[in-house]
Amino acid sequence: MTPQEIQQIFFVECEESLAAAEAGLAACQAGTQDDDTVNSVFRGVHSIKGGAGAFGYVALQAYTHTFETLLSDVREGTVALDEALCSLLLRALDTLSDHVNAARDGSDPPDDAALLAELTAAQAANRGGLAASVPQTEPEPFAAPVAAPAEAATDDFDLDLDSLLDTLVGPAADAPAGGDPAGPEWHLHLRPHAGAMQNGAEPLALLRELAAMGARCIACDLSQVPALDAFDPAQGYLGWTFALPARVAETDVLDLFDFVREDWSLSTGADAVIPPVRLAVAQSSASARTPESAAAPAPAQAPAPAPTAATAPAPAPAPAAIVAAAPSAPERASPSPQPSAAPPSPPASQSIRIDLAKLDRLIDTVGELVIAQAMLAQRLAGDTGSKDELAMLEGLTREIQESAMAIRAQPISSVFSRVPRILRELAASTGKHVRLEIIGESAELDKTVLERLGEPLTHLIRNAVDHGIESAEERLAAGKPAEGTLTLSAEQRSGRILIRIADDGKGIDRARVLQKAIEKGIVAPDAQLSHEDIDNLIFAPGFSTAQAVTSVSGRGVGMDVVRQNVKDLGGRITIESEAGKGTTFTLALPLTLAISDGMIVNVGDQTLVVPLTHVVESLRPAPGDVQGLGSSRQMLNVRGRFVPIVPVANHTGHRGEPIQPSEGVLIIVDTQALGQAALLVDEISDQRQFVIKSLESNFRAVEGVAGATILGDGRVALILDVDGLVASALGQNPGPGTVREAA
Amino acid sequence: MTTITLPARCDRAAAMALFPDFVAAIGAEVLEVDARQAEQVGLAMLQVLVSAKGSFAHVRVMPSDTLREAARLTGLETYLLDEVAQ
Numbered sequence: 001m002t003p004q005e006i007q008q009i010f011f012v013e014c015e016e017s018l019a020a021a022e023a024g025l026a027a028c029q030a031g032t033q034d035d036d037t038v039n040s041v042f043r044g045v046h047s048i049k050g051g052a053g054a055f056g057y058v059a060l061q062a063y064t065h066t067f068e069t070l071l072s073d074v075r076e077g078t079v080a081l082d083e084a085l086c087s088l089l090l091r092a093l094d095t096l097s098d099h100v101n102a103a104r105d106g107s108d109p110p111d112d113a114a115l116l117a118e119l120t121a122a123q124a125a126n127r128g129g130l131a132a133s134v135p136q137t138e139p140e141p142f143a144a145p146v147a148a149p150a151e152a153a154t155d156d157f158d159l160d161l162d163s164l165l166d167t168l169v170g171p172a173a174d175a176p177a178g179g180d181p182a183g184p185e186w187h188l189h190l191r192p193h194a195g196a197m198q199n200g201a202e203p204l205a206l207l208r209e210l211a212a213m214g215a216r217c218i219a220c221d222l223s224q225v226p227a228l229d230a231f232d233p234a235q236g237y238l239g240w241t242f243a244l245p246a247r248v249a250e251t252d253v254l255d256l257f258d259f260v261r262e263d264w265s266l267s268t269g270a271d272a273v274i275p276p277v278r279l280a281v282a283q284s285s286a287s288a289r290t291p292e293s294a295a296a297p298a299p300a301q302a303p304a305p306a307p308t309a310a311t312a313p314a315p316a317p318a319p320a321a322i323v324a325a326a327p328s329a330p331e332r333a334s335p336s337p338q339p340s341a342a343p344p345s346p347p348a349s350q351s352i353r354i355d356l357a358k359l360d361r362l363i364d365t366v367g368e369l370v371i372a373q374a375m376l377a378q379r380l381a382g383d384t385g386s387k388d389e390l391a392m393l394e395g396l397t398r399e400i401q402e403s404a405m406a407i408r409a410q411p412i413s414s415v416f417s418r419v420p421r422i423l424r425e426l427a428a429s430t431g432k433h434v435r436l437e438i439i440g441e442s443a444e445l446d447k448t449v450l451e452r453l454g455e456p457l458t459h460l461i462r463n464a465v466d467h468g469i470e471s472a473e474e475r476l477a478a479g480k481p482a483e484g485t486l487t488l489s490a491e492q493r494s495g496r497i498l499i500r501i502a503d504d505g506k507g508i509d510r511a512r513v514l515q516k517a518i519e520k521g522i523v524a525p526d527a528q529l530s531h532e533d534i535d536n537l538i539f540a541p542g543f544s545t546a547q548a549v550t551s552v553s554g555r556g557v558g559m560d561v562v563r564q565n566v567k568d569l570g571g572r573i574t575i576e577s578e579a580g581k582g583t584t585f586t587l588a589l590p591l592t593l594a595i596s597d598g599m600i601v602n603v604g605d606q607t608l609v610v611p612l613t614h615v616v617e618s619l620r621p622a623p624g625d626v627q628g629l630g631s632s633r634q635m636l637n638v639r640g641r642f643v644p645i646v647p648v649a650n651h652t653g654h655r656g657e658p659i660q661p662s663e664g665v666l667i668i669v670d671t672q673a674l675g676q677a678a679l680l681v682d683e684i685s686d687q688r689q690f691v692i693k694s695l696e697s698n699f700r701a702v703e704g705v706a707g708a709t710i711l712g713d714g715r716v717a718l719i720l721d722v723d724g725l726v727a728s729a730l731g732q733n734p735g736p737g738t739v740r741e742a743a
Numbered sequence: 744m745t746t747i748t749l750p751a752r753c754d755r756a757a758a759m760a761l762f763p764d765f766v767a768a769i770g771a772e773v774l775e776v777d778a779r780q781a782e783q784v785g786l787a788m789l790q791v792l793v794s795a796k797g798s799f800a801h802v803r804v805m806p807s808d809t810l811r812e813a814a815r816l817t818g819l820e821t822y823l824l825d826e827v828a829q
Contacts, residue, residue: 056783056809192786197755203786207816220818225790228769228798233755233762237790240818 006200009353010051014100017044019417021093026420029086038081041089042071048100050212054205059109060099066116067092068212070123076247079122088118094421186246188215188253189272191239194280195263203236203264209256215242224277232279236263239274356447359407366404367595367691371710373397374688378712398689401595405446409591412490412499413441415453419488422458426465432472432484434465434503439489445497445591452569453499453589456562460501460585461486463559468505468583478580480504496571496613497591502584508577510534517543535575539563570692570706572723598719599667600686600711601679604654607717608681609690609709614669614722616676618684626661636666636678643668646729647680648720651704669722677726688712692719704728745771749778749788753810758787765795773801781806784813792823 021044027037049064071089073079081089098110188210192203207217221239225231244253250268257264265275373393380386416438427433469475469484476482487502510531517523517537529537537543541560566573571589590596590613597612625637626645635642645666649658659682666678690709695702695718706721745768750757768774774795778784784807796802806814806824814820 058808197785197787202754204784204789204813204816211816217816217818220822222793222819222822225793225797228762228766228794231762231791231794233758233787233791235790236786238786238793238817 007055010055011100011104012353014048014051014104017047018093018097018100019414020044021096022090022417022420025086025090025093028081029083029090033081035075038071038075042068042075045071045093045096046212048096050205050209052103053208053212054202055103057099057103059112060103063099063109063112063116064096066119066123067096070119073123079125085122088122090420090424091115092119094424097421185243186250187218187268187272188242188244188250189239189267189274190242190257191221191236191265191275191277193236193263193265193278194234196236196260197234198263201260201263206256206260206264207240207242210242210244210253213248213253213256214245215248215253217241218243219274221274235277235279237277239277241274354407359404362404363408366401369397370401370595370689370691371712374712375714376712401689405591405595408447409444410447410450411441412443412445412450412453412497413438415450415457416441416488416490418454418458419461419486422461423465423486426462430466432465432469433482434469434484434486437485437487439487440491441488443490443492443497445589449569449589449591452565453587456565456573456587457499457501459559459562464501464503464505464583464585468503468507470506474506478506492591496588499587499589500584501587502582504582507579507581507583508535508538508575509579513537531577532575535577538575539573595689595691598688598690598709599684600688600717601648601665601667601681602683602685603648603652603681604656606652606654607685607711607715608648608652609717609719610667610669610679610681611706611719611722612687614671616668616670618665618667620664621661621666623662634661636661636668638668638676638678643676643678644726644730645678645680646726648725649680649682651725651729669726671723671726674723674726674730677730679720679722679725690717690719744773744775746775746777749776749781749810751780751782753778753781753783753788754785755787758785758791761788762791765791765798769798771799773803774799776802776804778804778806778810781810784810786817789813789817789819789823793819796823 021041024037024041024044028041045064045068049061049068052058052061052064070079070092074081074085074089079085092115095110095112095115099112101107102109192206195201196203211217217240219241221241222237224239225237254266257266265278267273267275377390377394380390419436419438423434423436464486465484469486470478470480472482475484485504487500489498489500489502491498514523514529514534514537517534517540518525518527520543522537522540522543523529539559539562543559563573566587566589569589571587574586574588575583576586577583598609599612599615599618601608601610619638621636627635627637627642629635629644634645636645645661647658659680661678661680664680664682665684666680667684668676668678670676692707693709695705695708702718704721704725705718706724707719708716709719711717747761747764747768749761765774776792776795781788792802792804804810804824811820811824814823
């Protein structure tokens with residue numbers, strides 16, 4: 001694995017850590033402040049800090065250090081996690097997210113000075129009375145000759161505040177068995193071997209992780225490093241003793257080395273020493289020797305008692321002093337270098353990370369497989385001897401397709417989880433505090449859909465808060481709670497996912513919308529528009545009713561873009577609004593963009609595909625079931641309910657007299673905004689999976705057509721845009737100015 | 744005096760690649776290591792520097808912040824970098 005790939009994983013894990021920390025803080029804010037929740041927040045920030053150090057993101061590391069220090073105080077219970085602190089920590093998390101983005105994009109880090117000051121102030125307020133006592137009470141029984149305290153205090157990000165706190169509040173109850181329960185520290189001796197540096201692994205990254213846990217190097221054994229003429233750069237020679245605060249559990253430390261245990265030797269305990277060098281087998285024995293010419297000091301002859309070195313307050317002038325702080329001779333190594341308390345190896349990982357490009361290739365190939373299977377089925381249609389095998393092949397193809405799509409499916413919570421931050425920012429800029437309710441966040445949909453959903457969703461939320469939800473004063477005057485409520489919900493329904501963004505605000509002011517539309521020339525002054533028509537005017541390009549342009553919304557750009565974004569995803573957006581009660585935007589999106597099920601129909605000389613997600617039923621009407629309406633429309637009586645008939649031939653350029661309903665087949669379809677309609681086609685020829693190919697990118701957008709596909713016989717068939725077709729046929733979609741159906 | 748300049752990425756591969764240069768410099772009274780461009784420093788390169796320190800009468804290292812941090816982390820700051828202050 002290349003360093004770039006490892007770095008990429010770091011950023012993916014940053015996202016996960018941020019999400020976990022945000023979920024934890026949200027739970028804290030909601031009143032759940034147990035140890036697990038607080039620890040999850042700490043761990044999230046801590047992991048980012050560790051990686052930031054390993055990859056040299058100095059600004060990110062510095063920021064997370066301050067953040068983590070305050071969280072450590074919270075975790076220790078020395079500072080109360082009240083609402084104000086929750087709010088501060090959430091803001092700090094938002095800035096941490098910006099830091100991560102900056103590190104990933106190589107852009108300038110965010111201006112965090114003010115926030116750092118707030119974090120430090122919150123920490124100082126907590127520790128104000130304690131700071132003065134630290135110098136007197138801080139015991140340094142194993143004072144490291146390798147670190148000058150003054151320097152660490154001013155320069156080292158890994159300033160060990162945890163251990164300072166330990167001296168004040170006492171060791172944690174879960175102090176490691178090998179350490180002194182009354183003492184402030186315990187020691188870990190370790191040495192990486194050749195394998196620890198192979199395949200892109202970097203031992204220093206783990207040491208930084210250790211340092212992030214509060215460990216500090218108190219002795220480095222460089223006695224085993226040979227002079228250059230006997231040196232092998234592939235071997236691991238250096239070894240260390242690190243001191244850790246007593247509250248850091250040994251198992252937590254050893255967990256760090258779980259996956260590299262083969263390549264490191266570790267030991268703990270009062271009598272333990274730095275484990276011996278273990279040279280790689282392939283290396284010559286010459287590499288193992290420590291030549292006399294080497295300036296590196298010889299191995300310590302005896303386990304020099306730590307206090308000898310501990311009393312040295314400053315770095316010893318001679319290298320030997322650095323080396324000999326801890327015994328390290330190979331012959332004195334513990335017979336069992338692996339700590340006895342080492343936990344058993346964890347079970348094999350249950351998940352792997354896959355490059356998205358590889359997954360996309362798989363999806364593409366599966367799409368071609370679906371087409372090939374359809375072609376084969378068509379070729380062998382008359383061969384009854386192949387019937388069973390074809391059925392089996394079709395079943396397997398479908399299974400492969402579903403499995404491949406399932407790999408790409410992700411819960412919508414990954415998008416919903418960004419909303420709290422948006423609301424916090426909006427609260428800061430508009431003064432409107434909004435309570436968020438989320439329903440159905442475990443619903444899954446394709447990763448590509450998810451990725452492209454973020455932008456329209458963000459705009460709709462900003463719009464809801466800025467334009468929909470009233471100010472606290474207005475709400476109170478209207479008899480509502482001062483705090484508005486925004487409800488996000490997601491549910492799967494017949495192959496689509498419905499996402500609703502509902503606010504309990506004032507609803508759309510239709511009179512003002514209409515007035516504005518007339519002023520802007522979007523609709524004629526004498527236009528007769530239904531409530532729905534007026535509501536949908538907000539999607540018209542350039543439309544805005546905001547009294548003043550704000551940084552949040554109201555620039556007149558956005559809602560039309562939202563509609564286009566949703567349409568690009570093959571989805572639709574509709575509005576329901578009630579004056580004084582609020583507005584709900586509903587996004588109906590496909591679960592996937594690649595493969596779907598469809599009904600293959602013939603209309604005149606054309607073969608078309610009706611997406612199965614819209615199909616309710618199909619029937620051949622009896623003559624009495626069809627009734628005329630006006631001069632040209634016909635309605636179908638479906639068990640006492642009248643449904644408009646849409647002759648598809650009228651929209652396909654069919655020349656000649658269209659067939660009558662009684663001569664063809666009527667397919668009852670569900671539309672997002674106009675309820676049900678009956679599509680009149682000549683016949684249904686098949687029902688099968690189809691691979692969606694974009695017509696827009698290969699040709700151009702065509703009204704009433706959602707895309708194209710390749711049939712089993714190699715012909716191209718158009719996929720009907722059922723909602724668009726019905727809206728157009730029923731005269732409900734006359735133009736952008738009077739959009740009824742939003743997409 | 745021999746000067747060896749370290750690259751920005753001082754990982755294991757860089758240590759393997761530069762090691763012959765260090766060996767070739769044996770015999771020089773003073774070895775100067777210009778690490779001011781080092782943005783990433785790994786254990787392998789630190790070990791080469793430690794070995795060099797023991798193989799020359801004087802090794803002067805001009806460190807970058809990253810190298811200094813790595814040396815501090817591993818308890819080698821004084822051993823490796825003190826001479827630069829002289």
